[in-house]
Amino acid sequence: MTKLSDRVKQLSPSPTLAITATANSLKQQGHNVVGLGAGEPDFNTPEHILAAAKDAMDKGYTKYTASGGIKELKDAIIAKFENENRLTYSPKEIMVTVGGKEGLYNLFQVILNDGDEVIVPAPYWVSYIEQVKLAGGSSVIVEGKEENHLKITASQLEEAITSNTKALILNSPSNPTGMIYSAQELKELGDVCVKHDLLIISDEIYEHLIYDGKPHVSIASLDEEFFQRTIIITGVSKTYAMTGWRIGYAAGPQEIIQAMTDLQSHSTSNPTSIAQYAAIAALTGTQEPVATMLSAFKERRDYVIERIQNIAGFRCITPPGAFYAFIHIKDALGSKYGSVDEWSTALLKDELVAVVPGSAFGADDYIRISYATSMDNLKEAFDRIEHFVHASTSLVSK
Template sequence: MDLANRVKTLTPSSTLAITAKAKELKSQGHDVIGLGAGEPDFNTPEYIIKAAESAMKNGFTKYTPSGGILNLREAIVSKFNQDNDLEYSTDQIIVTTGAKHALYTLFQVLLNENDEVIVPAPYWVSYPEQIKLAGGKPIVVDADEKNNFKLTPEQLEAAITSKTKAFIINSPSNPTGMMYDKEELQKLGEICLEHNIIIVSDEIYEKLIYTSDKHVSIAALSEQLKEQTIVVNGVSKSHAMTGWRIGYAAGPKEIIKAMTNLASHSTSNPTSIAQYAALAAYDTKEDPNAEMRKTFKERLELSLELLNDIPGISCIRPKGAFYLFPNVIEAVKSNGFESVDEWVTALLEEEKVALVPGSGFGAPNNVRLSYATSIDLLEEAAKRIKRFVLNHQSK
């Protein structure tokens, strides 16, 4: 059977591939430590679960408006106002089946054939694939590790052509955990305004920051930037609700209307029950992030120290999310492997530790390690990685 050309160009997710291999080994009885998780290891807060139960019992199990129920969009408007100093109306908000679906739908309504989107690398694995599925062309620009994996204004300017339609920024970042500060965002934003480039600001990790730095949305820097930016966010990471699949986008009315119209012909609407759960997540004074932030910060400090103690591995300190993105190329070379991908595969097979190779994120010298797991497992994983590196050095 001949498949559509649009799917023939897709690159399989390296995250899912390593996860599948780890699950296969586990099913065979091996003691596998999986550090590829892209989700908090906390359960959804109880008050959110109860809100979902209440919604089911009260009959909120029907279709909803394609763009999301009004009271959830109102809660999102309030969230933007309180957290980000951004003012939106409800017709500038669309609720989607996860933030991933918001991004997918956005690219579908924005891009024409061969429109270019500038994607800083390291990048989240789905950005380039979603752009290609919309007929666009991802223009990957390497952000130097020496600059904390952040794109410079000079790099952005140099990547712009007559076909450039949009620019993606992800802060805090998956996979690096790095953040752009206000001044950096301002400079990048000014370039986008000068060239009339749409900014896609993925802010899904904004609540998971472990320094005194404050998350800044590029849309909040000026009214002009707000009019040219689509902000994407959701409750998946902030409220440990990855499986509930509720994300959203905020931006110019005409873009949000187009996204809503497209969603009406794809998903119809986000799950009704999950929408009421998300409403409870935002309609409370509780801080579900406090415990996660405290725990993740402790794990970050420990993991960073342990990793940097392994020969040939170096890792800069991230500011947010729940990932480390160490450079392992020296260990790979000293261990006699041709690539990081080979090294990661051998590590999983020999020591049963699952990391995600950086090649899937556009950074072939690195690996992504999630510290969304217990301290005991992080310590054991570091012990195994160090043993693996030392054993192969002696061969």
């Protein structure tokens, strides 16, 4: 008889992956499904990155590498942090991971003991909670209020800290909300972390996907004491349309990075050799494809916000970053649906539009849609959503 471990029995499946799998299954059955669930660019990886991968294969760079990544990629990452974020790291303070997700997983494994607490602002990315749980820790959820653009404040952070608190995790720009913490907001949060001797985990995977001229600020760049306690987790997946290449990277205190590297040596051994050479091209080559994708995402964002504003019962704070719209839809449920989860399931069944209910992110009154898809798909999806809302609630467009 199969006997699973207690820690695995605690896990909840990823709702975003589940929604995507259901949508793909319906597509395979011949249904015309419009998927707004997946958090990945619809563009292919840029040509110069593909060429670098082919060149690496042709040169025979297909063997094991150092567990924490090849020197050439570490050098490119160090230069990236210096040039873009005003942060100076040594090679021993950098590691390459199998995607940003594995970087976070490794980090929680090496810093958490049973009973340690991690403060997680909500709305949150779905895997934070499960990864903390797998490391024996507990997530303390702090709700970002709508009046503060779904971000937490320093006073909220202070109130949530206990003797068991080990770290704060920040995600800016945010998945699922697209919100960005300003330098002042980060400074206030960082001061609280210094006061209580907390680690800061800064998930910056969407740092290049920012609109309207707003800057990205890494909390580690604001104060030397912040720098000394911050671990940055990021990668090439979102910026360069490289989700399947699985290359992330981490930067932080040498002791923590070394422990993460040691752990990785016993799990994946090393990130894929070919993908590492592709990532070098991504970081050091032309950034023109990034600008092209960013322009397309902004056009789509603006279209999505306009459509949302014309659906009765919907409201959404315009997201300054990432490629998600986090839409408050509680007022559109009417009496027919008892929850956003039920509404989202019915939308997929009746109109073949896949969205992710906010319960996956700790915000029950919302849905998340990704606008990292074509304009044609977005137009079709919102036509169907408008029809669904009108038919199910008798609410009419403004």
